[in-house]
Amino acid sequence: xxxxxxxxxxxxxFIDSMMQIRGFRxxxxxxxxFMQGALVTxxxxxxxxxxxxxxxxFAGLGKLSKSKFxxxxxxxxxDFFRGTPLFVQILLFYFGILPLIYNNGVFSSAIIxxxxxxxxxxxxxxxSGIQAVDKGQMEAARSLGMNHSQxxxxxxLPQAYKIVIPPLINEFIAxxxxxxxxSAISVMELxxxxxxxxxxxxxxxxxxxxxxxxxxxxxxxxxxxxxxxxRRLATE
Amino acid sequence: xxxxxxxxxxxxxxxxxKGINYHVxxxxxxxxxxxxxxxxxxxxxxxNQLEQVDSGHIFIDGEELTHPxxxxxxxxxxxxxxxxxxxxxxxxxxxxxxxMAPTKIKGISRAEAEDLAMRLLGKVGxxxxxHVYPSNLSGxxxxxxxxxxxxxxxxxxxxxDEPTSALDPEMVGEVLAVMKDLANEGxxxxxxxxxxxxxxxxxxxxxxxxxxxxxxxxxxxxxxSNPNNPRTQAFLSKVL
Numbered sequence: 001x002x003x004x005x006x007x008x009x010x011x012x013x014f015i016d017s018m019m020q021i022r023g024f025r026x027x028x029x030x031x032x033x034f035m036q037g038a039l040v041t042x043x044x045x046x047x048x049x050x051x052x053x054x055x056x057x058f059a060g061l062g063k064l065s066k067s068k069f070x071x072x073x074x075x076x077x078x079d080f081f082r083g084t085p086l087f088v089q090i091l092l093f094y095f096g097i098l099p100l101i102y103n104n105g106v107f108s109s110a111i112i113x114x115x116x117x118x119x120x121x122x123x124x125x126x127x128s129g130i131q132a133v134d135k136g137q138m139e140a141a142r143s144l145g146m147n148h149s150q151x152x153x154x155x156x157l158p159q160a161y162k163i164v165i166p167p168l169i170n171e172f173i174a175x176x177x178x179x180x181x182x183s184a185i186s187v188m189e190l191x192x193x194x195x196x197x198x199x200x201x202x203x204x205x206x207x208x209x210x211x212x213x214x215x216x217x218x219x220x221x222x223x224x225x226x227x228x229x230x231r232r233l234a235t236e
Numbered sequence: 237x238x239x240x241x242x243x244x245x246x247x248x249x250x251x252x253x254k255g256i257n258y259h260v261x262x263x264x265x266x267x268x269x270x271x272x273x274x275x276x277x278x279x280x281x282x283x284n285q286l287e288q289v290d291s292g293h294i295f296i297d298g299e300e301l302t303h304p305x306x307x308x309x310x311x312x313x314x315x316x317x318x319x320x321x322x323x324x325x326x327x328x329x330x331x332x333x334x335x336m337a338p339t340k341i342k343g344i345s346r347a348e349a350e351d352l353a354m355r356l357l358g359k360v361g362x363x364x365x366x367h368v369y370p371s372n373l374s375g376x377x378x379x380x381x382x383x384x385x386x387x388x389x390x391x392x393x394x395x396x397d398e399p400t401s402a403l404d405p406e407m408v409g410e411v412l413a414v415m416k417d418l419a420n421e422g423x424x425x426x427x428x429x430x431x432x433x434x435x436x437x438x439x440x441x442x443x444x445x446x447x448x449x450x451x452x453x454x455x456x457x458x459x460x461s462n463p464n465n466p467r468t469q470a471f472l473s474k475v476l
Contacts, residue, residue, distance in 0.1 A: 136321055137323060137325065139286055140317075140324075140325070140382075143284055143286065143312055143315075143316075143319075143386075144312065144313070144336075144386070144389055145309050145312040145341050147309050150341065154336060155325055158327050159327050162327075
């Protein structure tokens with residue numbers, strides 16, 4: 001009891017004295033804005049990875065295709081998005097390409113660009129996951145009379161999917177951090193919010209420190225989730 | 237039943253099969269023996285097109301499977317294959333390993349497929365392992381499940397690619413016993429094996445392959461006790 005009240009008294013007096021510091025006050029005042037920004041960051045990341053997984057599955061299978069045309073298409077796509085900076089892709093697509101296709105908003109553009117980018121990385125994850133499944137599995141499935149797509153669907157992909165989960169979580173984390181580049185086109189995600197607060201207050205250490213800490217909490221949570229998933233799958 | 241005509245096969249510059257001719261008759265058990273690298277496994281894999289022949293023809297029940305227009309999946313459904321390393325599906329239970337092909341390919345009902353699977357598991361002595369994953373089975377048990385899985389498609393013939401080579405010695409017997417039962421029921425079988433005892437006891441015909449050709453072919457008694465070809469003699473003197 002004494003210990004609890006003691007630490008409560010200490011905590012409140014600690015916060016009181018912290019509130020004397022201007023930078024800390026600013027961070028606390030803008031916390032709701034930062035949280036909304038973090039939410040936008042998470043939304044963009046989650047939607048992009050979800051779409052990226054669909055793109056990545058097709059592009060990854062395309063990379064394994066016997067058809068020269070499909071293989072070529074997948075290769076060009078993957079090479080372009082892995083071989084150029086995401087920042088350049090954001091500028092090119094937001095200002096250059098998407099306006100030709102539709103009246104592009106900031107949020108939808110962000111998701112399209114990030115999905116295309118993460119799809120290329122996920123494609124390589126999918127390809128290596130499929131190739132990591134023992135060759136004998138395909139032979140066994142085919143020897144029973146399954147065609148190629150049945151063998152893929154019932155035998156290869158369910159096994160590849162387990163192999164693919166840890167690198168997929170890594171991709172998720174990498175993309176979450178990379179969405180900060182979207183601040184350049186004024187997407188209201190965490191970094192852009194930080195930029196706005198910083199411009200109004202000029203407290204760089206406090207504002208950017210707080211932003212960095214919020215990113216760290218999000219990526220750490222994801223990697224803990226990833227470790228948990230990995231352990232679960234390993235024991236099966 | 238299985239007719240092999242002038243089959244040639246190369247991997248790159250290495251010629252593995254150099255003109256194979258043979259005819260496996262219905263209900264016949266044929267054992268292929270020979271040193272490693274002689275092309276035995278390749279020949280077996282050509283019979284269900286896991287390898288494509290460079291030239292020559294292979295017929296199963298009169299249907300040419302080396303013909304470009306043939307639906308190879310249909311033919312594979314009629315020829316079961318058992319692999320050296322079992323190749324069970326690790327993400328499925330024993331029962332699901334066996335029911336997968338009949339339900340997904342033939343479209344028979346789940347209940348019917350499970351019924352069939354349980355009967356086949358009974359036949360290989362593993363009914364109690366129906367709901368176990370392959371990682372919890374011994375090598376001999378895995379191979380018996382693999383045989384049951386192949387039988388679930390009710391094939392006309394079975395191919396065995398060194399089915400006991402990856403097993404601990406004490407497990408070889410249980411797999412050979414299942415294969416012997418199968419032979420006694422009249423299944424047409426082609427077996428690539430180093431089990432000379434099995435070849436001698438169960439086979440109707442024995443082929444000795446070396447350097448990509450069938451060096452000698454005949455009744456197991458004759459091949460094992462009185463081989464003609466000096467290569468056969470040299471090989472058997474090393475392994476027997």
